[in-house]
Amino acid sequence: MSSVSRPTVHPVEAPPYTDGPQNALIRVRMKDVQGMPGTRGSLFLRLTQFVFGLVSICVMGTTSDFRSVTAFCYLVSAVSVQILWSLSLAVVDIYALLVRRTLRKQIIFRLFTIGDGIISTLTFAAACASAGITVLIDNDLDKCSVNHCVRFQTATAMAYISCFAMMPSFLLNFWTLASQ
Template sequence: MKEVVGSPGTWSGLLLRTGQCAFAGASIGVMVSALGFSNYTAFCYLIASMGLQALWSFGLACLDVYALKTKRDLHNPVLVTATLSFAAACSSAGVAVLFERDVQFCRMYPQFSCSRYELSVVLAFMTWSFVATSSLVMFWLMASL
């Protein structure tokens, strides 16, 4: 079987999964440190989605480590959470844009951490980009079977 960069059980796959987990964790950390995030459903959805993504990516990274240690081939279809991550990032980005540009919520209430909301959304999109790359690799591998 042809080895594709980022495929499960390879060093590049392990790096992708580690990146997914790290950026999802960072997105959660930044959002939780912002004041008042729990008042908005989109931000709570982002935390839930990134939490699921971090757990899923950590599990896949552990599987990659196992495959690398035992020299096993993992070229099997694996479920991905790319759609969930993208939906959460988009809905949170929409709320962040609404707060910042449309209703000037961040100017009227400076005690809210709008910059942290925005940073968390950026980290969520970076997580999604790693997940999307993994998804494309998996689709490529399934097509080559």
């Protein structure tokens, strides 16, 4: 009996755990993407945000009359918050790279996404408001002779670059959060 049934009946292999391959897939996919927390790409982005934000504040600080314009004060405040945020996350990235610890947890992605979203929106708003005023002074009123137009424009441009460097971090974290 057994000799007959053996050739026709093959043991059915137990199906693999459903979450096993998915997790492996996610792990592989997440490892490939530079820019996520704990990667060199992320560290590069955070340092870019920090450096350009710092330059923006320093250039704006060298003008004596930026305090008389609300938008410029707001720019300095928003970029200050942003560079503190970027510096903190750069330190976290350096720590993760040094001790080879992963930061791929949902709570971290959620925190970083919300933080990046709020802070980049604030910085972008400040940069746009400052850009509106520099264009008003330069083009519309033509009063660059009595104002530090070049410095205002440089500070605004640096804030824009800092803000644009924050966008990939936000979009990447948001994408990862949604695809988990």
